[in-house]
Amino acid sequence: MYKMKKVYIGTNWKMTKTYQEGAVYCNELLKISQRLSSDIQLFVIPSYTMLSSIKEILKESTIQLGAQNMHWEEKGAYTGEISPTMLSEIGIDLVELGHSERRQYYNENDEDINKKVLAALNYEMNPLICIGENMNQKENNISVETLAAQLKVCLKNVSEEDLANIRIAYEPVWAIGENGIPASADYVNEIHNEIRSILTTLYGSKGKNIPLLYGGSVNLENFLEYLQLDNVDGLFIGRSAWDMTSFKEILSSIDNLLTEEVNS
Numbered sequence: 001m002y003k004m005k006k007v008y009i010g011t012n013w014k015m016t017k018t019y020q021e022g023a024v025y026c027n028e029l030l031k032i033s034q035r036l037s038s039d040i041q042l043f044v045i046p047s048y049t050m051l052s053s054i055k056e057i058l059k060e061s062t063i064q065l066g067a068q069n070m071h072w073e074e075k076g077a078y079t080g081e082i083s084p085t086m087l088s089e090i091g092i093d094l095v096e097l098g099h100s101e102r103r104q105y106y107n108e109n110d111e112d113i114n115k116k117v118l119a120a121l122n123y124e125m126n127p128l129i130c131i132g133e134n135m136n137q138k139e140n141n142i143s144v145e146t147l148a149a150q151l152k153v154c155l156k157n158v159s160e161e162d163l164a165n166i167r168i169a170y171e172p173v174w175a176i177g178e179n180g181i182p183a184s185a186d187y188v189n190e191i192h193n194e195i196r197s198i199l200t201t202l203y204g205s206k207g208k209n210i211p212l213l214y215g216g217s218v219n220l221e222n223f224l225e226y227l228q229l230d231n232v233d234g235l236f237i238g239r240s241a242w243d244m245t246s247f248k249e250i251l252s253s254i255d256n257l258l259t260e261e262v263n264s
């Protein structure tokens, strides 16, 4: 049985769309979103080049706009980086931090991510912190320890007051992308329960309300199963949301589920 609360559904476009494609997508999403339950909190995370133009498209809507990364410093000699001041100036709502591709290809670590989390909070943007174990850690049965260490460091010095602005995405590295193996709903259930318990150990009852999203090969076959798990508050989707036909199908099924719940 589905539980009534806000569900967070969003997509990370990675490096896949041009501005032209992104604009067509967002205009379509805007139309679809007007027919959806207000309990669905949508978000899109495009590439930097189109953030201000997409902000214009989404400005009258409740769809949140995110950036895929951010430096923690306000300004300075950091060629190629984008600061929290720059993102907040264009009204960015959310910053994705610590995605496994950033950790894997650009050597980001939990300490860096922690500095970015604190900077995002300082600028009133929601950090969407990505955590996940790799296949080696899973096979060595240290998934939970890995996630606990990631959470502890990424959330260092985050106050209880700021918790309401934190979002966490559990994305097992082995489940992400073209070569990803979709996780079983049982595994996602087990790990999300563990993450919840790590958060309550860190923050007491306040740790119960932090939205926990699941991501990694979410597709038309598995999204409903994941979403109906107790500690899954939303989905963070790549490939299956890049194509509007499939994202639309996902969104209308979630909307039906929420509507059935209201009427039951």
Ligand code: 13P
Pocket (backbone or CB within 6 Å): 012, 099, 171, 175, 176, 177, 178, 180, 215, 216, 217, 218, 236, 237, 238, 239, 240
């Ligand atoms: P896929 O859904 O394509 O596996 O990507 C998930 C992801 O990386 C979201 O950040």
